[in-house]
Amino acid sequence: MSNLRVRFAPSPTGYLHIGGARTALFNYLLARKEQGTFILRVEDTDVARSTQESVDAILQAMEWLGLSYDEGPIYQSDRFDLYREKVQQLLDNGKAYRCYCTQEELEARREQALAAGRKPKYDGTCRHRQDQPVDQPFVVRFSSPIGGDTTFIDRIKGPITFANEELDDVIIQRTDGTPTYNFVVVVDDATMNVNLVIRGDDHVNNTPRQIVMYQALGYPVPEFAHVPMILGADKTRLSKRHGATSVMAYRDMGYLPEAMVNYLVRLGWSCGDEEIFSLPELVEKFSLESVGRSAGVFNPDKLLWLNAHYIKTSDPQRLAVLLDRHLKDEGIDPNGGPDLVAVIKTLQERARTLIEMAQGARFYFAPEVVVDADAREKFLTPDKKPVLEAVIAALDSLSETTEVTVNAAFNRVMEQTGLKLGKVGPAVRVALTGSTSSPGIFEVISVLGASESCRRLQRAIDSL
Numbered sequence: 001m002s003n004l005r006v007r008f009a010p011s012p013t014g015y016l017h018i019g020g021a022r023t024a025l026f027n028y029l030l031a032r033k034e035q036g037t038f039i040l041r042v043e044d045t046d047v048a049r050s051t052q053e054s055v056d057a058i059l060q061a062m063e064w065l066g067l068s069y070d071e072g073p074i075y076q077s078d079r080f081d082l083y084r085e086k087v088q089q090l091l092d093n094g095k096a097y098r099c100y101c102t103q104e105e106l107e108a109r110r111e112q113a114l115a116a117g118r119k120p121k122y123d124g125t126c127r128h129r130q131d132q133p134v135d136q137p138f139v140v141r142f143s144s145p146i147g148g149d150t151t152f153i154d155r156i157k158g159p160i161t162f163a164n165e166e167l168d169d170v171i172i173q174r175t176d177g178t179p180t181y182n183f184v185v186v187v188d189d190a191t192m193n194v195n196l197v198i199r200g201d202d203h204v205n206n207t208p209r210q211i212v213m214y215q216a217l218g219y220p221v222p223e224f225a226h227v228p229m230i231l232g233a234d235k236t237r238l239s240k241r242h243g244a245t246s247v248m249a250y251r252d253m254g255y256l257p258e259a260m261v262n263y264l265v266r267l268g269w270s271c272g273d274e275e276i277f278s279l280p281e282l283v284e285k286f287s288l289e290s291v292g293r294s295a296g297v298f299n300p301d302k303l304l305w306l307n308a309h310y311i312k313t314s315d316p317q318r319l320a321v322l323l324d325r326h327l328k329d330e331g332i333d334p335n336g337g338p339d340l341v342a343v344i345k346t347l348q349e350r351a352r353t354l355i356e357m358a359q360g361a362r363f364y365f366a367p368e369v370v371v372d373a374d375a376r377e378k379f380l381t382p383d384k385k386p387v388l389e390a391v392i393a394a395l396d397s398l399s400e401t402t403e404v405t406v407n408a409a410f411n412r413v414m415e416q417t418g419l420k421l422g423k424v425g426p427a428v429r430v431a432l433t434g435s436t437s438s439p440g441i442f443e444v445i446s447v448l449g450a451s452e453s454c455r456r457l458q459r460a461i462d463s464l
């Protein structure tokens, strides 16, 4: 065990986004690599926007991706007493103050500042106020240091400096008494002994605000690593316009979790020209030093390519389990049909998603094959009757139906009839599967079995 302690801290205000999942993955990988501790913290202080549904969705997505955590989920909503105590500590030490300025007053001053060409920030009216108005709502503001700089060395971006003047006296407790993000994140990371914060770089501007709070509360400051954003192909921030952004939407679209993990990690991290990484390999190879400084561009084609790779190379028994939901979605009932694992083996080579695989499996389980009209017209013509009958006879005589015996049976038919396989194959394919694109006919026949294959061929002949 090392003493590395990292955390993933999602706000449960929606599903787990691609970007959030990548942040979670980077934290997970580093914790596993260094045998540190990975904490899951649910940042649900914004009671109005947080929902149980989102919490469940996030936990489900973490599980789907295989990102196990060592501590948590810890809910901020269970920790309000601690936050209140810490607000009080800052008030007592003169490092925070009550602010009674009203929305209207703040708005008016903001406009004045803008009109005068100054950057709007809290002007400090209540900072030195001696009186304590009773029965008047207030927020608590942090007394930011005046003058000087705050610097940190980002593990990805290098040294970053902000002038303290930029920091503003941020609100740490709202009028309703609830604490705000920048404050609770400090209290939590400090009390959970987090020593490296890996998060999206949309938080870079928050970091100096948080650092001065660590200092005011007497906590050691952790290290920070801000991961660059993910962009769409048009180089704007990844959003729904670019396609699905929820991790679980990809499960529903027939992606394997290992393809998703492999794709996510490559969005910002690289290891030579390697593209394919299993989770254990990633644990071994991942490092923050190889995370790039520029934004990753989401490329759905590459994700699809990786998914096809993982479908091709996955254990068909496992695919059978994962395929189940997609068969249901397609209204396909595999019970009573050919062996599902055998079916899957014939589809792994071509299916790029589990949805494609389910659709490709339809003909195997259909009580009656639905023949595509064009395919029928082109290939299932009356002149094919004798050869289809010869195929039936050859298959009927087989004691065992394997690709090898089926291949031999076809060779005999070719010899008898003097036809080429190119003439016969398409008709057989259309009769068995209903379409012109399917796994190879020897494979299909060996999976369907001789008697079901003959039944389908006979039915095709009867329809001629």
Ligand code: GLU
Pocket (backbone or CB within 6 Å): 008, 009, 010, 011, 043, 185, 198, 199, 200, 203
């Ligand atoms: N809850 C914050 C978010 O979802 C994360 C903050 C952090 O990682 O410090 O953006």
